[in-house]
Amino acid sequence: MRDPGQIAVLGVTGYSGLELAQLLLRHPSAKSVVFYVRDTQGAKCLSELFPRFRGWGNAPVRKLVEEDVTESSAGTAFLATPHEFSAAIAPMLLEGGVRVVDLSAAFRFKSGETLTSWYKFPAHHDRWLAEAVYGLPELYASAASQNTLSEARLIANPGCYSTSVILALHPLAQAEWIAPGSSVVADCKSGASGAGKEPRKDLHFVEVDENFKAYNLFSHRHTPEILEHTGLLAEHLTFTTHLLPIARGILSTIYVSLSEKRTFEEVEALFRQCYAGRPMIRISAAGALPELQHVTHTNYCDLGFALDKSGRRLIIVSCLDNLGKGAAGQAVQNWNHMLGIEEQTALQ
């Protein structure tokens, strides 16, 4: 029987992988952490690859060879790897008895068709799609759900934008407060680390600095996640993404028409009730709104509201760190559920 405290992290070289390393190396349940990368660049330990880890993060780095991971003593594998690679290696690991937390989109959908049509790669892993649990603890960690995170062998960690939008809409969707047939607009803005670490013309410092732009209108790949977990129909959700000239953080401004006139207090109460006992969600009081500075370098998702005089038009402002609650932090939160320990462990 493998020990889940023996950890393999695959693909530490992206920003999510680096954040994951920072969190796991400080996690009290992480008995050992080994980092696997495509190209070790001759490094034997993490601090040789990334100077910020010198002095405290001297965990071993190994060349990523699939067999080596399954043959190791790892009980948990975190995959911070491209979708295709995750889809290929996760089944091998699972069959070998390793539990998997995958940060890619490879296992986020129940249907392989969604994956194929949005991510353009053939899904040959339907069995695992069925088994995977979507790792949004605030929605799926309750005892009542059939496939609880604590029993999951395979957790599909959600997308960063998806987390931001779903957490904002979930209480309204669940309570059926959204006016039927109305249009929901999610206008989202993200820092540049969300676009990955590979050098690209449009991510060159000079191209992002003092700039701001929209991208992927009506076509962002996080759309199907949002639809699946809010129950909205595609024609009722307009989801837009923008690139902020900052390193990290997502702020989503979400516009909802309510089915009935509500007071601010009722809205606040709905959210507080829905997220009672969920410490990673912070609800703003009247008169205050979340802002990115409050959540960067944390695992919180902050939610605040504005309601117009008619009591029908609601704006939700949702803030999180795309590398925290939007990726690595949430992966650790999911792992905490897997281990059956306090979900905030190593996240405060």
Add this chain to the structure above:
Amino acid sequence: MRDPGQIAVLGVTGYSGLELAQLLLRHPSAKSVVFYVRDTQGAKCLSELFPRFRGWGNAPVRKLVEEDVTESSAGTAFLATPHEFSAAIAPMLLEGGVRVVDLSAAFRFKSGETLTSWYKFPAHHDRWLAEAVYGLPELYASAASQNTLSEARLIANPGCYSTSVILALHPLAQAEWIAPGSSVVADCKSGASGAGKEPRKDLHFVEVDENFKAYNLFSHRHTPEILEHTGLLAEHLTFTTHLLPIARGILSTIYVSLSEKRTFEEVEALFRQCYAGRPMIRISAAGALPELQHVTHTNYCDLGFALDKSGRRLIIVSCLDNLGKGAAGQAVQNWNHMLGIEEQTALQ
């Protein structure tokens, strides 16, 4: 008869005033420019106040005494002053035969009540409200309009957000393409120079840097301008503003439901036709979207579109420089119309 080429600029110490100085000092029709400020700090010329003008912007600076301006030879006064001050001094100047371009909100509304309810100061200047022309040349510079800019004695320069949103909605409103009763969402993001130059806790470098936030939800004072010049009803417009961690630029993402199914080509054609002969509006071709870097330090407003598969949900992206087309550049464009010269003069 006063010569409009003799210019007085009142209140050069804010960011709009500084931008105005940069534009007017290079303007071929500006025969002389005198800058009036509340506190000269002992400076006799502009470059002593602002080192960036050394070597080329040695225009005189004088203490702002109301009588001195009217008694000077100035033919045009640009007011980059607070609303209350503009409201008080503009009538004096106008009665003395000085033409006025006011960058504040003091004369932007036909009704004094709007001013009183949104800006909290009593409007005692109804006669001038009636006479003032709203200085959005792309809407109001045509020969057909009764109160053309070229004959105006008093031009009320629009707000920065207002310009960005009105220019994006005007072609649709005019053509009655917006689905009646539908909700229009204008999600706007501005650089920090739009919030003024006075030191404030929330504008301290460390508070804005790497941060992003929404502000003044359902209550921004540019709302009534947008309503007045698009014809939208208050209950159908949701106008939201955010603070970007950059110095200048406004990007507005605007969500519209169309009354009929349209193609992208039809939308593009509508905008191109509406703004034909309007050189400061640039329409993006299919597949391209405006971004802030393309418009900062210019007087352009760039407009681009995305249309969903249904042909009913339209997103308009509108970009401009809040100090250019959103303030000082537009003021100069208005002045060019007053003078009857090419509207792009000194703006390219």
Add this chain to the structure above:
Amino acid sequence: MRDPGQIAVLGVTGYSGLELAQLLLRHPSAKSVVFYVRDTQGAKCLSELFPRFRGWGNAPVRKLVEEDVTESSAGTAFLATPHEFSAAIAPMLLEGGVRVVDLSAAFRFKSGETLTSWYKFPAHHDRWLAEAVYGLPELYASAASQNTLSEARLIANPGCYSTSVILALHPLAQAEWIAPGSSVVADCKSGASGAGKEPRKDLHFVEVDENFKAYNLFSHRHTPEILEHTGLLAEHLTFTTHLLPIARGILSTIYVSLSEKRTFEEVEALFRQCYAGRPMIRISAAGALPELQHVTHTNYCDLGFALDKSGRRLIIVSCLDNLGKGAAGQAVQNWNHMLGIEEQTALQ
């Protein structure tokens, strides 16, 4: 006998105070932390004042009344207060048996004259100047020193620039490697949080963003600290400070003429030996240089070198976080020494 684990933090509203709060609230030896501020703004707990603490930092906030602190059960007081205030309250606290870590300059010098001439306030607290220990653990925490940090009742936490420069020069000064009579140039660059949180024209976002400038040439108040702890004469040190358009971090580029020809290996060995057993100092290997990103949000000081072909001209690059090792982190490191616990506690 007071318990040093009962903590009072005075003056939490500046950036150093906020950082201190973040560190102390996670410190295992901090049994209780009470925050005292001049103006509570009606807040009862820290998270009401600063939304970033919501959910985890609900420590009490009280109005700062001198007597209340001494009459409380506090065993340690951290002073993140102005120099004059620290000078006034520290003696009261010390006489009441409270141990003090002061982040201001009030107790940094042995001579009251230095304080008076550089900080322009009369020093009436010579007794305490004599007792105070300069809190640079890498220099003064060794068992051999008379006034060890562990026995100190009053620790004067060093300035941010001072820490950066002294740590870079100390090994060379101690080993007498600096060419006698030669000029040492310390060209230092700091993020804007080092200039404090009070709104100021020159710290407005638009004035710092995309800007860079030198300030306080030949007159920065951290000069006397550097002289005192490196043994350099004033005429041999040129210390220059610049404002970086970032929130946090100091990088100092320091130019030294060596008394004898040395190899890179010899320089590296000198530093490694001098700082052996000092975990908060990280020495870069040949071919690598420190950069700010590696140290922000940490308590490390990273040191790297370049030596010219002659082996006589040495450049030292010294990086730290001005709020970490340059202020709050170092204060906690000093407190760890006071408590006799591992100096890295709560700092990794």
Add this chain to the structure above:
Amino acid sequence: MRDPGQIAVLGVTGYSGLELAQLLLRHPSAKSVVFYVRDTQGAKCLSELFPRFRGWGNAPVRKLVEEDVTESSAGTAFLATPHEFSAAIAPMLLEGGVRVVDLSAAFRFKSGETLTSWYKFPAHHDRWLAEAVYGLPELYASAASQNTLSEARLIANPGCYSTSVILALHPLAQAEWIAPGSSVVADCKSGASGAGKEPRKDLHFVEVDENFKAYNLFSHRHTPEILEHTGLLAEHLTFTTHLLPIARGILSTIYVSLSEKRTFEEVEALFRQCYAGRPMIRISAAGALPELQHVTHTNYCDLGFALDKSGRRLIIVSCLDNLGKGAAGQAVQNWNHMLGIEEQTALQ
């Protein structure tokens, strides 16, 4: 006889090339401008390649084929191309009667050996090295110099750092005020556009943002230019470069030991005298120091000073825009000299 007002710009796709395009398209003596690029990406005109030129910069773009340029009617060619390419094509153009302003380093040195040893490519063009004029107008545009810029057929435009440091040291070097044998330290900081536009890991937005670092210590390729034009010996100059998290601008802090005690007024007078009649150099008055914001988007080089009480240690702060006076602006200034027109034309 070719008309120098017919312009070919080779290599417009880097940041210097783009800045050059912006300047030349507004230049009154530029009768026509044709842009040649390696890869036209199907574009026929500049605004198709770069949206910021839409509406005003519709100059033709052609595929860069060497013969086409010489066979065109171009009278002047600006080369914003890599060193090797400039070295190869410039002789062809010159032999065809085209005057050349080269922004690369290919012709900056009198000796081919300097080029070979610092830039690692064989210099086969000694004849042209001899003929080339180093394009620093403030040093070499006087009537007295043998090889004046106005008669030059080939101008080697200086490096950005070189311009910043040479202009700061030239008056002192010329007047022999630098203490013989003393060490001059030039600590320079540049925005990221100076490092080029090609995507690179270390220029990714996230790697530069909120970061700061030194690079190329004792080995930067602008060193030989500085030595050649200040007369300093290599062992007396320490030239260091750093990467600022901004788009544009260079600030150099330069430390000089004076051979004799001087007053601030004497230093200021020396600089004012040396640069009398040189409008692109602005000397700061006592108590003021240049900062980057004052020079970005201009062709100025601002110089300011601090002198210690001894009157022997002088700090010069030198600011310019690396794309303006450091590259494209200076190229246009040089061209103005070639044409025999006012050197500020199109640069104010």
